[in-house]
Amino acid sequence: MKRHTRDNYYVVGEGILTTDGKNGICERPSTEASLRKFRFSRIGPKGDTLDPALLEKIARAMTAVPTGTPPVQPVADPVVPAGFTYLGQFVDHDLTLDNTATALGEHVTVNDLLQGRSPALDLDSLYGRGPDDRDDDRFYAPDKVKLRVGQTAAIAGEGTNVNLNGYDLPRVTQGSTKAERQRALIPDPRNDENLVVAQTHLAFIRFHNQVVNQLADQGVPSQVLFRRARGLVVRHYQWMLRTDFLPRIVDPAIVDDVFANGRRIFEIPAHGSTENGIRHLKAGDHPTMPIEFSIAAYRLGHSMVRAAYDWNRIFAGGAGSLLLLFTFSGTSGNFDPFGPDVSDPETGLFERLPTNWAVDWRRFYDFTEAGRDDLTGPNGVNKAQRIDTLLVNPLASLPKGSFGGVGTNPPPVQLNLAFRNLVRAGMVNLATGQQLADVLDIPELTREQILGGAGGAVLDTLTDGEREIFATRTPLWFYVLREAELNGGRLTGVGGRIVAEVFHRAMEGSRVSIVGDPAWKPTLGPDDRTFRMVDLLLFAFEGRKELLAPLGD
Numbered sequence: 036m037k038r039h040t041r042d043n044y045y046v047v048g049e050g051i052l053t054t055d056g057k058n059g060i061c062e063r064p065s066t067e068a069s070l071r072k073f074r075f076s077r078i079g080p081k082g083d084t085l086d087p088a089l090l091e092k093i094a095r096a097m098t099a100v101p102t103g104t105p106p107v108q109p110v111a112d113p114v115v116p117a118g119f120t121y122l123g124q125f126v127d128h129d130l131t132l133d134n135t136a137t138a139l140g141e142h143v144t145v146n147d148l149l150q151g152r153s154p155a156l157d158l159d160s161l162y163g164r165g166p167d168d169r170d171d172d173r174f175y176a177p178d179k180v181k182l183r184v185g186q187t188a189a190i191a192g193e194g195t196n197v198n199l200n201g202y203d204l205p206r207v208t209q210g211s212t213k214a215e216r217q218r219a220l221i222p223d224p225r226n227d228e229n230l231v232v233a234q235t236h237l238a239f240i241r242f243h244n245q246v247v248n249q250l251a252d253q254g255v256p257s258q259v260l261f262r263r264a265r266g267l268v269v270r271h272y273q274w275m276l277r278t279d280f281l282p283r284i285v286d287p288a289i290v291d292d293v294f295a296n297g298r299r300i301f302e303i304p305a306h307g308s309t310e311n312g313i314r315h316l317k318a319g320d321h322p323t324m325p326i327e328f329s330i331a332a333y334r335l336g337h338s339m340v341r342a343a344y345d346w347n348r349i350f351a352g353g354a355g356s357l358l359l360l361f362t363f364s365g366t367s368g369n370f371d372p373f374g375p376d377v378s379d380p381e382t383g384l385f386e387r388l389p390t391n392w393a394v395d396w397r398r399f400y401d402f403t404e405a406g407r408d409d410l411t412g413p414n415g416v417n418k419a420q421r422i423d424t425l426l427v428n429p430l431a432s433l434p435k436g437s438f439g440g441v442g443t444n445p446p447p448v449q450l451n452l453a454f455r456n457l458v459r460a461g462m463v464n465l466a467t468g469q470q471l472a473d474v475l476d477i478p479e480l481t482r483e484q485i486l487g488g489a490g491g492a493v494l495d496t497l498t499d500g501e502r503e504i505f506a507t508r509t510p511l512w513f514y515v516l517r518e519a520e521l522n523g524g525r526l527t528g529v530g531g532r533i534v535a536e537v538f539h540r541a542m543e544g545s546r547v548s549i550v551g552d553p554a555w556k557p558t559l560g561p562d563d564r565t566f567r568m569v570d571l572l573l574f575a576f577e578g579r580k581e582l583l584a585p586l587g588d
Contacts, residue, residue, distance in 0.1 A: 044463055046075045047323055052463045073131065074153055076323035078301055078533065079466035079474045083508060087458065089501050093513065094454035096492040097424055098431035109338070109425040110490065112524050115283050117417035118399035120339040121231035122280060122568060125239070127333060128225045128232075129161075130154045130541055131324065153321040155545040156276065156538070158269050161239050163222035166261060174205075174222060180261045181247050182240045183220060187390040192349070194586055195390040201241060202585060203388040204233055206365065214380035217365040217387065228367045230360040231344075234394040242575035243268050246559070267559070269547040271566050274557050276538065277549065279567040284335060284422065285534050286527040293535040294550075300475060301325060301536040322544035325537060326463050327471065331511035332533040334456055335526060338516055339419040342427040347395040348586045351414060357429045363392050367434050377434050395584040396572055405561065405569045410580060413588050423520035424491035424513060426453055456512050468514025469507065471529045480514065480528075482506040484521055491520045 043053035051062045131154065163171030166179040176183055185203035189196050204227055205220040219227035226236040247264045255263050281290045297304075302323065304316050346355030362368035362377045369376075371383030398417055402410035420427065430452040448454050472479045485506050486494055492513075497505060509517075515530025526534055543550040559574050560566035576582040 081464040082466040084461035090457040097453040109420045111418040112421045115419040123336040132160045154324040157545040160223040190389040202393040227365045289531040298536040328537045421524040424516045468509045
């Protein structure tokens with residue numbers, strides 16, 4: 036899932052796009068603002084804004100309580116473990132982190148500033164600006180090489196009355212308020228908005244620290260140890276995304292085409308010209324983030340979210356509800372399932388994760404892919420929901436902390452994640468699915484496909500007039516989800532091409548890049564062609580069941 040706190044977008048060549056609460060408006064940026072703002076771009080033309088009343092009907096259809104005989108409800112994807120839902124969220128935060136938010140001055144060059152405000156798959160959400168930075172050294176252990184880890188809080192129960200080191204994010208622990216003390220001590224606080232993405236971030240911390248241990252054992256000098264470890268971690272991360280993550284969410288044929296033959300609609304290497312509305316690159320240009328990706332295509336992960344999870348030995352079956360995963364996080368929750376308001380961080384019994392909520396990774400990834408049948412959870416693996424136009428009903432009422440709304444009292448519809456997505460697209464005049472299909476020169480979905488789908492959202496509350504409008508001016512987010520729904524749960528067409536090309540460009544534009552170094556091969560997996568998320572977890576947790584599942588069966 037994605038945290039929705041951005042209320043304006045600096046689009047290169049246009050200005051700062053924001054809203055007055057009813058309509059989208061564009062402001063001319065100052066020189067300083069154009070440097071300070073994260074850099075977005077636009078692939079397609081501008082689109083029209085649909086009536087909010089129509090968008091509300093669509094949102095409610097996408098998050099409806101299952102009805103009918105049999106009820107239409109989200110279905111699980113049989114081959115995508117649920118961990119990939121939140122890996123996708125972790126990746127989103129890596130792509131969109133503003134890595135220079137606290138620095139515009141003497142210790143950041145203009146080139147560093149632009150790099151830090153450009154999308155790149157370089158794990159800056161994990162590393163910040165590094166251990167030598169005067170602001171970000173707080174994320175590091177005293178040796179300035181390893182990253183800090185946190186400790187869980189003991190709680191009464193079998194096997195849980197102990198503080199587990201390395202199973203919670205590091206936390207600030209100091210401050211006059213509970214919210215200050217429980218804040219995660221990591222570069223991107225969005226990675227503590229729900230418990231699964233928090234534990235994913237923690238797994239990457241452990242992965243980095245284990246890479247440091249291996250390189251130190253191999254005799255790598257201490258003065259270059261951090262740089263060497265970070266480079267190795269980032270390359271393996273990119274390899275995993277290219278070969279394991281992307282083919283699970285995007286038609287593999289599109290992924291292979293983009294990485295073999297290059298991009299054809301987004302920031303194409305050329306001579307700095309613009310043809311047919313497509314932005315071409317000059318040498319040295321930093322990547323931008325297309326608003327079509329950020330606001331629509333990559334919000335595919337929202338449809339992958341389950342209402343409940345088989346979490347660990349204690350919270351088995353469906354006891355790991357989505358609400359509890361928000362509750363046991365420092366950004367969205369208060370670590371107290373019995374408190375009156377999960378969004379009030381000043382209530383709650385704990386200021387760090389209770390030990391009984393340590394994750395069991397065997398329930399989120401399929402380790403039999405790596406030949407480790409001994410690492411099968413007692414209830415198997417949670418599966419992600421299929422990528423389609425249905426979201427689980429808990430997403431119709433988000434905790435306020437998940438979108439920066441603590442202390443406010445918005446209308447109920449504004450708590451609906453689908454509604455927030457659809458309205459935000461109007462704020463920036465996002466192109467419709469049909470307009471992007473025209474840019475890509477591919478056949479549009481038919482009226483029947485858009486309105487009927489294949490087991491997704493049922494649009495029977497729309498009037499005849501609304502159906503006609505929606506079928507011809509379909510919001511891009513709904514359109515790419517409908518494409519996936521009709522393709523068995525994998526992005527294809529418009530959505531598949533946008534996502535694959537942005538990932539390719541973000542890797543190409545990273546300081547460390549497997550796209551820029553095509554001869555590089557992984558060394559931390561089973562062979563020089565393979566490095567999957569399960570391989571990363573096996574390395575991070577030393578391949579040991581008692582570390583991957585600290586509370587046991």
